[in-house]
Amino acid sequence: MRYILVLCLSVMLFGASSYDFNEYKFVSAAAATFKQSGNISFDNSKTIITYSQPKYKQIIDDGTDVTITGKSGKTYKLKGKALFYTKLFIDVMRRLGDIKYLKKSRDFLLVKKENIYIVEFKNEIKDQVLKAEVEAKNSKVKSFKLFMKNGDTLEIIKR
Amino acid sequence: MKKHLNILIFLFLSGLFIVFSPQIKFSTNFLELFFSQKTVTFFDVMSKLKLSNNIFIAKKGFDENSLDELYVLAKELKKLPEISKVTISLLPSKELRDYYKKNYYLLADFNNTKLSKEMVAQRLQNSYEELVNSFIYMPLDTNDPLGLFKIKLLPHAKYLSIKDYGYVLRATTNIDSSSTKKDKELYDKLNLILSSHKDIMVYAPFFFFVENSSHIKHDIQKIVTIATVLLLFLYFFMLKNYKLLVHGVIAIGSSVLGAVLACGVLLPSINIMVLAFGISITTISIDYMFHYYFHGYFSTKGFIRQKSVFFGFITTFGVFVIFSFIDIKLFYQLSLFSAISLLIAYILFSSVFTYLDIQKPIIKEQNQQIKSFNPLVVVLVSLVLFGYSYSHLKFDNNLKNLDYKNEKLLKLSKIFNKSLTKNSYQNIIISAKTKELLLQKYEKLQTLYPEILGIGKEVLSEKKCKKRLDKLQKYDFDRLKKIIDTEAQKIGFKNAFKNSYANIKKVNCDMKPIEDMGFKIIKEKQKYYTLVLIPKKYKVVLDDSMQPLNISQILSKDIDKATDTIVKFMFMSICFILVVLFLLSRRDILYPLAFVLFPISIVLFFISLFGTINIMHLFALIILMAISIDYGVYMHSSTSLVETTMAIKYALLSTLAGFGVLILSDTVALHSIGFVITIGVVAIFILIYGRKYEDI
Numbered sequence: 001m002r003y004i005l006v007l008c009l010s011v012m013l014f015g016a017s018s019y020d021f022n023e024y025k026f027v028s029a030a031a032a033t034f035k036q037s038g039n040i041s042f043d044n045s046k047t048i049i050t051y052s053q054p055k056y057k058q059i060i061d062d063g064t065d066v067t068i069t070g071k072s073g074k075t076y077k078l079k080g081k082a083l084f085y086t087k088l089f090i091d092v093m094r095r096l097g098d099i100k101y102l103k104k105s106r107d108f109l110l111v112k113k114e115n116i117y118i119v120e121f122k123n124e125i126k127d128q129v130l131k132a133e134v135e136a137k138n139s140k141v142k143s144f145k146l147f148m149k150n151g152d153t154l155e156i157i158k159r
Numbered sequence: 160m161k162k163h164l165n166i167l168i169f170l171f172l173s174g175l176f177i178v179f180s181p182q183i184k185f186s187t188n189f190l191e192l193f194f195s196q197k198t199v200t201f202f203d204v205m206s207k208l209k210l211s212n213n214i215f216i217a218k219k220g221f222d223e224n225s226l227d228e229l230y231v232l233a234k235e236l237k238k239l240p241e242i243s244k245v246t247i248s249l250l251p252s253k254e255l256r257d258y259y260k261k262n263y264y265l266l267a268d269f270n271n272t273k274l275s276k277e278m279v280a281q282r283l284q285n286s287y288e289e290l291v292n293s294f295i296y297m298p299l300d301t302n303d304p305l306g307l308f309k310i311k312l313l314p315h316a317k318y319l320s321i322k323d324y325g326y327v328l329r330a331t332t333n334i335d336s337s338s339t340k341k342d343k344e345l346y347d348k349l350n351l352i353l354s355s356h357k358d359i360m361v362y363a364p365f366f367f368f369v370e371n372s373s374h375i376k377h378d379i380q381k382i383v384t385i386a387t388v389l390l391l392f393l394y395f396f397m398l399k400n401y402k403l404l405v406h407g408v409i410a411i412g413s414s415v416l417g418a419v420l421a422c423g424v425l426l427p428s429i430n431i432m433v434l435a436f437g438i439s440i441t442t443i444s445i446d447y448m449f450h451y452y453f454h455g456y457f458s459t460k461g462f463i464r465q466k467s468v469f470f471g472f473i474t475t476f477g478v479f480v481i482f483s484f485i486d487i488k489l490f491y492q493l494s495l496f497s498a499i500s501l502l503i504a505y506i507l508f509s510s511v512f513t514y515l516d517i518q519k520p521i522i523k524e525q526n527q528q529i530k531s532f533n534p535l536v537v538v539l540v541s542l543v544l545f546g547y548s549y550s551h552l553k554f555d556n557n558l559k560n561l562d563y564k565n566e567k568l569l570k571l572s573k574i575f576n577k578s579l580t581k582n583s584y585q586n587i588i589i590s591a592k593t594k595e596l597l598l599q600k601y602e603k604l605q606t607l608y609p610e611i612l613g614i615g616k617e618v619l620s621e622k623k624c625k626k627r628l629d630k631l632q633k634y635d636f637d638r639l640k641k642i643i644d645t646e647a648q649k650i651g652f653k654n655a656f657k658n659s660y661a662n663i664k665k666v667n668c669d670m671k672p673i674e675d676m677g678f679k680i681i682k683e684k685q686k687y688y689t690l691v692l693i694p695k696k697y698k699v700v701l702d703d704s705m706q707p708l709n710i711s712q713i714l715s716k717d718i719d720k721a722t723d724t725i726v727k728f729m730f731m732s733i734c735f736i737l738v739v740l741f742l743l744s745r746r747d748i749l750y751p752l753a754f755v756l757f758p759i760s761i762v763l764f765f766i767s768l769f770g771t772i773n774i775m776h777l778f779a780l781i782i783l784m785a786i787s788i789d790y791g792v793y794m795h796s797s798t799s800l801v802e803t804t805m806a807i808k809y810a811l812l813s814t815l816a817g818f819g820v821l822i823l824s825d826t827v828a829l830h831s832i833g834f835v836i837t838i839g840v841v842a843i844f845i846l847i848y849g850r851k852y853e854d855i
Contacts, residue, residue: 027290029299029655036294044222057294063221063320068295080311086295087317101223106230123248127256128298150298 017042017098020159028151037159040093047090061090088125092132093156096144099136119144161514168511169409172416183423186430192489193558193774194717201706201713204588204688206335207681210708211364214242214330214349215575217321219358226318228356229328235352236330241345243333244674247326249319255675258617264666265619265627267308271634279305279639280646287650301655304643321578324360332365342369362571371563378563378824385823389816398809400452403517407448410507414441418500422492430492437496440782444504445813446789447472449806451508454799455519463509466743467796467803471789472505474739478732478785485728487721489778497785522805532846534749541756548763554722555771556715561828584612584692585699586708594680595621597687600704604691608699613691614678617670624668636660718774725777729784736788744795754791758783758842762835775828779818779835786814790843804847815840 018041026033038051049059056071066078066086078086095101095108102117103110109120119132127149134144143157194202205211216232218225226247233245251259259266274282282305290299300306319327334341346369353359394404415438422429447468450456456463479501482494589604591597601615602623619627643656672680680689690708693699701707733755740751759780766772789810793803819840821833 025296027299029301029652030287030290031653032291034291044220051294055294059295064322082295082297085297089296091317104227106227123250148298150301152296152298154296 022157024155026153165511169413184428186428214363216328217360219325244331252675267310279642362575386820414500414504417503418496421499433492440497441500446810447508449809453802453806457517467793470743471792474788475785534753537753541760544760544764548767551767553771555773556718558714563826588706590688590704608693751791751795758839761842762838775831779832783839
């Protein structure tokens with residue numbers, strides 16, 4: 001009976017994924033690094049990023065809109081530039097965080113050096129992101145780092 | 160020799176046709192038949208703007224697998240020579256991004272307010288705090304750290320999609336939308352590719368042409384088969400005179416060939432549709448043949464001088480001559496064609512057929528006398544019916560209602576249009592004599608309707624560009640850069656703004672539209688055109704250089720104008736008919752007039768009972784009028800009514816078999832013609848057979 005329950009839960013959760021992470025954002029213009037911690041979960045239609053440290057914030061991308069909810073429960077919709085960049089980076093985070101996506105993605109060129117995959121972007125992301133490095137072990141992504149054209153970096157380390 | 164004259168004339172005309180056919184131009188452009196030159200030009204503009212050249216394919220689901228499948232499809236579609244572009248992502252292409260980079264300072268709205276040192280410091284401080292405290296990554300805009308330039312170039316979604324269904328792929332075809340053959344080829348190729356994909360929805364405006372044409376083709380095949388069977392039954396089993404049948408067909412063939420040759424000389428081109436309807440109208444001349452045949456006139460030597468056939472012919476001929484002055488291509492070409500072919504047919508049946516040795520048939524009902532109906536009563540009834548119809552008839556000027564109703568495609572078009580096209584905008588085509596004036600026109604509209612979309616968003620007129628350039632050149636960026644460098648360092652920025660406002664002095668006005676902009680400028684007949692989208696919330700004041708892209712409205716306007724002209728000419732024709740009938744019958748005019756008025760009034764009455772009248776009803780009413788005049792004249796002038804009745808019966812059955820079967824069509828345009836002819840023929844039968852036969 002227990003096995004059947006596990007099997008059912010696996011089937012229900014198939015297609016959905018989630019992981020905790022630490023984020024290190026280096027801003028070259030300020031020559032400073034900022035750390036945040038949170039969790040990202042996604043299924044076929046939705047991505048939710050919940051930051052717990054240093055402040056609580058939840059970002060939800062439902063495929064069309066991106067909304068942000070603060071600790072007070074106040075929600076607002078992103079617009080313009082903020083919407084564009086947030087969607088872009090959520091999309092990149094989803095893809096780079098999963099080796100399966102990473103390998104089959106039509107948007108990247110992959111070069112493997114030991115445990116590191118060097119990712120070169122093929123499309124419009126190329127205008128913003130110089131390259132990415134993905135560290136994987138046993139076919140599982142451990143961390144990835146985005147190198148921006150302006151010298152900024154964004155590193156996600158799975159916990 | 161004279162016995163073969165009918166065949167020889169046919170062979171001679173066929174020979175002439177073979178020799179001169181390369182010089183005769185046949186047109187397949189159906190639009191020019193119904194619509195004004197302005198509308199035809201408008202369609203050419205639309206075609207060049209490629210507003211209906213898109214194919215949309217939606218894949219169910221918003222996951223990676225759905226996107227992957229669309230990319231696989233895109234790869235397959237790109238292999239087709241008819242597909243010029245396939246897009247899934249809404250993000251600007253590399254060419255467009257490079258264009259934006261090059262022209263950024265000119266395209267963006269520039270706030271040239273002079274900023275003090277304190278203001279610059281404050282703005283940089285805000286940027287720094289945003290950068291440090293932001294939990295979502297947003298790169299610092301080092302090119303314009305003070306936000307002097309504002310422009311919205313990014314789409315708010317990465318992919319085109321249908322809400323609650325899935326992502327959408329958009330392919331663009333390079334085929335001419337008026338080429339039915341190429342449309343069909345592409346349609347078949349697409350269906351073959353899509354047959355291996357599941358949960359897909361596909362729609363393209365040209366699917367209507369392909370699917371509806373195919374349906375109409377099958378419809379016509381069905382009708383032609385029924386008509387052929389009926390005509391064969393009529394001639395082989397009822398009439399049983401094969402010689403008459405063969406020579407009748409040859410004479411009609413000669414009349415058609417003669418009309419084609421004459422029209423080839425008189426007209427710059429003959430439309431295929433005119434040819435098709437012209438041939439049908441020529442078959443009306445079979446009346447003359449039947450009248451001569453049943454009265455035994457073919458035994459006469461030389462030209463048959465038969466008053467009733469002559470008056471029947473001259474009235475029909477006159478009506479077509481009057482209609483040839485209508486300024487609508489379909490009507491004047493068709494009237495000219497019909498007048499010529501009927502003239503040739505009349506001459507052939509009246510002269511050549513007398514050498515064929517065709518004997519008068521034996522008619523069983525010879526010894527009967529027919530009591531006439533009261534023409535005054537019939538005319539009065541007709542006038543009452545006209546009155547009823549006049550007060551109840553409504554004209555349907557929507558051409559779409561004449562087409563086959565393709566429910567499946569209509570539903571798909573609704574789904575895609577609702578989700579993909581900018582539903583909250585009104586589409587307007589603007590025009591000007593030069594590109595520069597066109598862009599200036601856009602800019603003028605932009606001041607009135609700031610949310611306007613169009614090519615002018617990405618390409619500026621020379622005038623506006625120079626004005627912006629001047630504004631840029633007058634601004635002191637050197638001073639500003641110095642302040643930024645000093646203040647940024649104080650705040651904590653590390654050499655971030657070394658490239659700020661760089662190259663701003665090198666900017667020049669050299670903006671050339673590129674394909675990926677989504678909007679384009681085209682040239683048609685010495686004028687330039689482009690499409691603009693203006694939010695529906697505005698009540699746009701239109702001028703001569705602005706034409707809303709509402710095809711139904713444009714066509715309806717033309718149809719209304721055409722209808723007014725047709726009705727005017729129909730009244731003129733009726734006046735002409737009255738004059739001819741008066742000359743023929745004087746005080747007895749009501750009798751032949753009843754044959755013209757009664758069928759038309761009955762038809763109009765039935766149309767008013769069952770629906771609205773359309774342009775094809777009007778067209779068929781003209782044919783009905785041409786038929787009924789002959790019968791009115793024959794019945795009035797005839798001294799041997801049984802033979803006349805017999806001749807009319809066969810002619811009516813031929814018309815019913817040829818035109819009446821169109822009532823079985825699913826296509827409203829064809830059904831309308833069939834409806835008018837069937838009801839009209841029944842009305843004439845009522846007039847002929849609704850009387851008492853008495854043995855003498």
